[in-house]
Amino acid sequence: MTVTIVGSQLGDEGKGRVVDLYGDGADVVVRYQGGDNAGHTVVEGGTEYKLSLVPSGVVRGKVGVLGNGCVVNPATLFDEIDELRDKGLDPDVRVAERAHVILPYHRVLDGIEEDAKSKGDLDAATTGRGIGPTYEDKAGRRGVRVGDLLDPDVLRDRLEYVVPQKRALAEDVFGVETGEEFDVDALYEQYLVYGERLAEEGMPVNCGEFLAGQVDDGNEVMLEGAQGTSIDIDHGIYPYVTSSNPTTGGACTGTGLAPTVVGQGEVIGIVKAYLSRVGTGPLPTELGGVEGHTPGYEGGDDSDEEDLATYIREEGGEYGTVTGRARRVGWLDMPMLRHAARANGFTGIAVNHVDVLASLDEVKVGHSYTFRGEETFTMPSTTEQWGECEANLRTFDGWDPVDWSAVDAWDDLPKHCRDYLDYVSDELDADIFAVGMGPDREDTLVLDDPF
Numbered sequence: 001m002t003v004t005i006v007g008s009q010l011g012d013e014g015k016g017r018v019v020d021l022y023g024d025g026a027d028v029v030v031r032y033q034g035g036d037n038a039g040h041t042v043v044e045g046g047t048e049y050k051l052s053l054v055p056s057g058v059v060r061g062k063v064g065v066l067g068n069g070c071v072v073n074p075a076t077l078f079d080e081i082d083e084l085r086d087k088g089l090d091p092d093v094r095v096a097e098r099a100h101v102i103l104p105y106h107r108v109l110d111g112i113e114e115d116a117k118s119k120g121d122l123d124a125a126t127t128g129r130g131i132g133p134t135y136e137d138k139a140g141r142r143g144v145r146v147g148d149l150l151d152p153d154v155l156r157d158r159l160e161y162v163v164p165q166k167r168a169l170a171e172d173v174f175g176v177e178t179g180e181e182f183d184v185d186a187l188y189e190q191y192l193v194y195g196e197r198l199a200e201e202g203m204p205v206n207c208g209e210f211l212a213g214q215v216d217d218g219n220e221v222m223l224e225g226a227q228g229t230s231i232d233i234d235h236g237i238y239p240y241v242t243s244s245n246p247t248t249g250g251a252c253t254g255t256g257l258a259p260t261v262v263g264q265g266e267v268i269g270i271v272k273a274y275l276s277r278v279g280t281g282p283l284p285t286e287l288g289g290v291e292g293h294t295p296g297y298e299g300g301d302d303s304d305e306e307d308l309a310t311y312i313r314e315e316g317g318e319y320g321t322v323t324g325r326a327r328r329v330g331w332l333d334m335p336m337l338r339h340a341a342r343a344n345g346f347t348g349i350a351v352n353h354v355d356v357l358a359s360l361d362e363v364k365v366g367h368s369y370t371f372r373g374e375e376t377f378t379m380p381s382t383t384e385q386w387g388e389c390e391a392n393l394r395t396f397d398g399w400d401p402v403d404w405s406a407v408d409a410w411d412d413l414p415k416h417c418r419d420y421l422d423y424v425s426d427e428l429d430a431d432i433f434a435v436g437m438g439p440d441r442e443d444t445l446v447l448d449d450p451f
């Protein structure tokens, strides 16, 4: 069977912990979208592994697959594999031949386009990894795929077609001088070597066929989404989104497993007990602000809200794993979660970071919005409309910190924390599978195992 893990908010919900937790029951762990824009840290046997592309399950000896919905930077891929080997592991990583390849010009263009967009406040605060430009080329049918790296003639043809266009874009449209990143010969030499290594290590696979075979053989497959529903290219707060589909549909198109296969499995939505995000655009339940990201925000004052924001940011370590940037924080946004539950079809949820909210006198949630004078319970379709929404807050009694590592059962959780979690579960009509109460693997209360 399959278990799909999906971020229900804006990314950084703590999916890595849940993948890590339930990954023990999986034989194969698959990423189905995104690239090296996702950061997670896994600690195994006292050793820390920082991964942004390779599925974290490989650290525990699982087969890791990068699905066709991913965009793969071979330099990052091999760096991560080499680092795992240096630390004594023998990672088994497969890469879909249909996955698209990030080339150096994609990263350059990511930076140039973000700069240009920032003049009109349209920049998405991307991770700068070339993700968007690579997906643009995929949709524009001018991309280079992993399978192309394995065939020198095809690779040469692809590069000869696309690179002059990219160079012209950088030079003529954006007025930027270009270098080796836009040179066909240099790219050809470099990427041919990547292709040879991929082949030598037996990594390329026909992803759908490979995974369907695994399912047919009775193996357990975990499908790991990166980022989150509200930064999904279709269902998120466009244009402040990533360029792929973190939602459950992406788990089908991004792997080649049929919706009827994925739909027979479990879909676990990962919820952070409050909200955090990187990037610009509206955020109706935001507390305080982050300069340069919160619209109209020009620095903090000493209001209670600002103190709360700082407290949550510090307690929750709300700084980007890949970029180190301070994240914006806010109360849990229920319309956002209802939207996610519907779009993804959650069969369960895992709620993380309840420890971060401990010690607060009261904890609020945005229960609904007021939009153009009407109460509404889910997100509107456009980001501009979302910006008009005012959150109607509901207040819960706060809970005191406890020895989280000693929480072994639902009843060990503080009563007010249980009330809060019950509310979220009822509103989303999804059982709680796990509760995250601290950074370590042991700080997780496991109520149900999806496998």
Ligand code: IMP
Pocket (backbone or CB within 6 Å): 010, 011, 012, 037, 038, 039, 124, 125, 126, 127, 128, 129, 130, 131, 132, 226, 227, 231, 240, 241, 242, 243, 278, 279, 280
């Ligand atoms: P990109 O994915 O680098 O193109 O960035 C597009 C948007 O998605 C930006 O707002 C990023 O901050 C956001 N984003 C990308 N990856 C992550 C992630 O792993 N967690 C949270 N936000 C992300």
